[in-house]
Amino acid sequence: MNWRGRLLILLPYTWLLLFFLVPFGIVLKISLSDIALAIPPYTPTMKDGLWTMLSGLDLENYAFIGAGAVFAAFLGVAALALLFRVVFPRVRRAMSFDARHGLFDSVAAALIALAVALVNVALVAAVLSVLFPALSGFIDIPDFLYFAAYLSSLKIAVISTFLTLLIGYPIAYGMARAAAHWRPTLLMLVILPFWTSFLIRVYAWMGILSTEGYLNQLLLQIGVISEPLTILNTNIAVYIGIVYTYLPFMVLPIYASLEKMDDSLVEAAEDLGCTALSAFWLVTAPLSKPGVIAGCFLVFIPTLGEFVIPSLLGGSNTVMIGKVLWEEFFNNRDWPVASAVAVILLLILIVPIVLFQRNQQAQREVDG
Amino acid sequence: MAHPRPEVAFAPWDDPEAKPLIQFKNVTKRFGDFTAIEDLTLDIYAKEFFALLGPSGCGKTTLMRMLGGFETPSEGTILLDGVDIGPVPPNERPVNMMFQSYALFPHLSVWDNIAFGLKRSAMPKDQIGDRVEKMLKLTQLGKFAKRKPHQISGGQRQRVALARALAKAPKLLLLDEPLGALDKKLRHETQFELMDIQETTGTTFVIVTHDQEEAMTVASRVAVMTEGKLAQVATPDQIYEAPNSTYVADFIGxxxxxxxxxxxxxxxxxxxxxxxxxxxxxxxxxxxxxxxxxxxxxxxxxxxxxxxxxxxxxxxxxxxxxxxxxxxxxxxxxxxxxxxxxxxxxxxxxxxxxxxxxxxxxxxxxxxxxxxxxxxxxxxxx
Structure with missing residues (x-):
């Protein structure tokens, strides 16, 4: 390769080094330090000399926030996701009724698939309980707050990704099936919210969801409820906020994959004996899968570390890791623990980011 | 023009006793203000290779899509074996279609594409494999069974589409511009292949094409269409030698x-x-x-x-x-x-x-x- 080529590649790598790896290195170093009443609020620093600094680093903060348990839990979730990948095709096949299988057979097949999945989960649990004495030291949790925050972030991210998919898929499907001259307008309507600030839109939801908000006023006026609902400062408000904010990220990739699909494929499926429903499950769903996966990651990855929405719409019960991180840095001024929380969050996010990249890569290979 | 024909000649349309497989009876199809098919009556017989020929926009594709069940006539009835197929949805018609774009399922292998229709039918699982193998052999695709559609050539894709449409042994096979995407030389070879396959399987073929040479080569009868109407329905030689209007004479050759x-x-x-x-x-x-x-x-x-x-x-x-x-x-x-x-x-x-x-x-x-x-x-x- 000539020097021009090298120079061209050097540019993005330098960018990556300067704005990702160096800050990450600094945060990693802080996370291995101890808290101190000083400026900066941790020790040891470079002032103590390089060797003293390096030898003073330890994993104390990680042990404190229960990083081992977090990883164990995360591995468990990954195992569940893998299980889902195995079970889902069977369930999907069972869902697409055809002439050969009656409804009864389909339900039976779906139940068997689920039963197999449950047995697998039980087996994994059994293996883990046998290994528990050895693992207990690793997953010992001195302060349960962080572990709970990771888990609840994960829960909120998974549920809101699912909700976004549930709402986003029909929207994308409708857009892709709309008459060609409507599509640019519909596409613009989906992107339109980006024209105003994210913060203002989340504040607007506070006005809608609060006890005296528009939603409660409307429901009281039409007589659906007699007492105003408490939605703001609960997890429901957080879900509403996340689904609303991240919906375009779900709709756009699904729309892109559905739009380039040849309409005659569905006609061909019906011509070959599919009902409209089974044609959807056998043709449309698998062909929009890359879009669904891309959309899910685009929602899941930022939601996991989300800070603004839970702190504005959520209540004291809503614990998300982004919020904990903020409080640790700015309320407790415990930079080392905050850095450890951030590093673990990043490590957890690397897995879905890599999976997302692989999905995009695979899609490019199919298209190319 | 009376042509002396050998006794064995296949010409059910000349036989007043023969029962047509498909009957269009005063069929009209409108899209809004636009009339795609106007008061059309036509009989197509079993085992025919019937070509619908006409310039783009003459209604030939609409006519075929009505046979496939993707459009319903605004007026009139379409009978298949004497049964009105108007209310029958595409998935319940004994009719299969080969699409112009081939419409092969990109996420399925050649084998699974061909088996797709069979798996939706009442055919037992062990017979599906045999049937698919037979189709692969008929279309000389045996080597490519495991490939995905994007890993084979245009001509092979065309044959997969044909095999998939024929796999369910339909009473009627519809071909929408089946050779449009192939280059000229391949098209000529494939025309003869199509005729061979039609003869071997004994299926009734209805082909839509704008290529008059193709229609003349493959078809037992040709219907020349213009603006939603049939200009002439006759054998290729009659269409060529005895056109009934200047439009037909000018359109063919x-x-x-x-x-x-x-x-x-x-x-x-x-x-x-x-x-x-x-x-x-x-x-x-x-x-x-x-x-x-x-x-x-x-x-x-x-x-x-x-x-x-x-x-x-x-x-x-x-x-x-x-x-x-x-x-x-x-x-x-x-x-x-x-x-x-x-x-x-x-x-x-x-x-x-x-x-x-x-x-x-x-x-x-x-x-x-x-x-x-x-x-x-x-x-x-x-």
Missing amino acids: DVNIIEGTVEVPEKGAADTAVTIRWANHKAPINAYSDRHLPAASSVHFAIRPEKVAISSEAPEAANVVEGKILDIAYLGNISTYHVEVAPGMVIKAQATNNRRISRRNLTWEDHVYLSWTDTAGVVLTE
Whole structure:
């Protein structure tokens, strides 16, 4: 390769080094330090000399926030996701009724698939309980707050990704099936919210969801409820906020994959004996899968570390890791623990980011 | 035109006893204000290879989509084996379609594409494999069974689409521009393959095409369509030799169309003989017509260029016209001569080049004689 080529590649790598790896290195170093009443609020620093600094680093903060348990839990979730990948095709096949299988057979097949999945989960649990004495030291949790925050972030991210998919898929499907001259307008309507600030839109939801908000006023006026609902400062408000904010990220990739699909494929499926429903499950769903996966990651990855929405719409019960991180840095001024929380969050996010990249890569290979 | 046919000839349309497989009865299809098909009546018989031919927008695809179940007629009924298929959805019709884009499922292998329809049917699982293998063999795709559609060539994709559509052994196979995406040479080979497969399987094929050569090659009967109506339905040779209108004559192949008026018949002439005056100071054209044409009615005389002989000396023939060569189109095997027989009136004559080019004596600006027999052309009133 000539020097021009090298120079061209050097540019993005330098960018990556300067704005990702160096800050990450600094945060990693802080996370291995101890808290101190000083400026900066941790020790040891470079002032103590390089060797003293390096030898003073330890994993104390990680042990404190229960990083081992977090990883164990995360591995468990990954195992569940893998299980889902195995079970889902069977369930999907069972869902697409055809002439050969009656409804009864389909339900039976779906139940068997689920039963197999449950047995697998039980087996994994059994293996883990046998290994528990050895693992207990690793997953010992001195302060349960962080572990709970990771888990609840994960829960909120998974549920809101699912909700976004549930709402986003029909929207994308409708857009892709709309008459060609409507599509640019519909596409613009989906992107339109980006024209105003994210913060203002989340504040607007506070006005809608609060006890005296528009939603409660409307429901009281039409007589659906007699007492105003408490939605703001609960997890429901957080879900509403996340689904609303991240919906375009779900709709756009699904729309892109559905739009380039040849309409005659569905006609061909019906011509070959599919009902409209089974044609959807056998043709449309698998062909929009890359879009669904891309959309899910685009929602899941930022939601996991989300800070603004839970702190504005959520209540004291809503614990998300982004919020904990903020409080640790700015309320407790415990930079080392905050850095450890951030590093673990990043490590957890690397897995879905890599999976997302692989999905995009695979899609490019199919298209190319 | 009565052609002597061998006894075994396949011509159920001439047999009043034969029961058609498909019957269109006064079918009209409207899209909003636009009428795609207008009051169309047509019978298609079992084991036919039936071609719908016409320019784009003539309604041929709509007609086929109505057979497939993707469009419903606005008026009229379509019968398949005597049963009205109007309310039957596409997935319950014994009809399969080969799509213009092939519509192969990109996420499934060739094998799974072919098996797709069988898996939706009541066929037992162990028989599906055999059937797919049979289809792969029929279309010579055995080697590619495991490949995905994007890993095979255009011609192979076309064969997969055909195998998939044939796998369920439909009563009727619809082919929408099946060879449109192939290059010319491959198209010619595939035409013969299609005919072979149609003959082996005994399936009724209905093909939609805008390529008249393709329709003529493969079809047992051709329906020429224009603006939602059938212009003519007949065998390829009848369409070519005995078109019923100037539209059909002009749409199929090359033709000379000469406008003229019918002269008063001479005494003692045969009933079917017609003489047409087409220009002043020129001998009238002698021809035959089955129909009675009143004197002075305006008609068109259509004659194919290959039926017009060209020579430098006056020949003995029923019709002889003098002229001057304007242009020569040399196509290798044949040459087409454009001969001006009257100011602004050009007649095309074709001659096979059975001699080397240097030995031929006709060239530009030559004074030549065109001649044809009195049965070579047809007299058209529309």
